[in-house]
Amino acid sequence: MSDILTWFTSSYSDDQGGACVEVALEWRKSSHSDSERGDCVEMAACPHSVHVRDSKLGEDGPRFAVAGDAWTRFLGGVAA
Template identity: 45%
Template sequence: MRADVNGLSWRKSPHSNGEGGECVEVSDDLPGLVPVRDTKLAGAGPVLVFPAAAWAPFIRAVKGRA
């Protein structure tokens, strides 16, 4: 899926420890889509874009509420 990800606002999980660990950032700026990127590569690495309908079940599964 392709989307223009230039100029998006990004956020990390509040559970991120801030020590440069294994974190991802997501953006809420594209309705119906969830862009995801590696925090360490912010701006320099790839951005994966998922349909919001697929992202929600993924997050529920990660949280153990699938």
């Protein structure tokens, strides 16, 4: 776990300085990721969603978000 938060501007903010909201994510690396930069999956939990990214692609790489309950069901299926 890192003490560094990754900040990004809300999609509801505009480039004119209006309605600027920033959100901080605390990314956690999967325990199945190795130290040789292989299989590096990271997730960050928010109150209503879970964000997932490939840490090998850096902070500006693609990521996706799913609802918290969907993530819980996914993890349950993986564990089964």
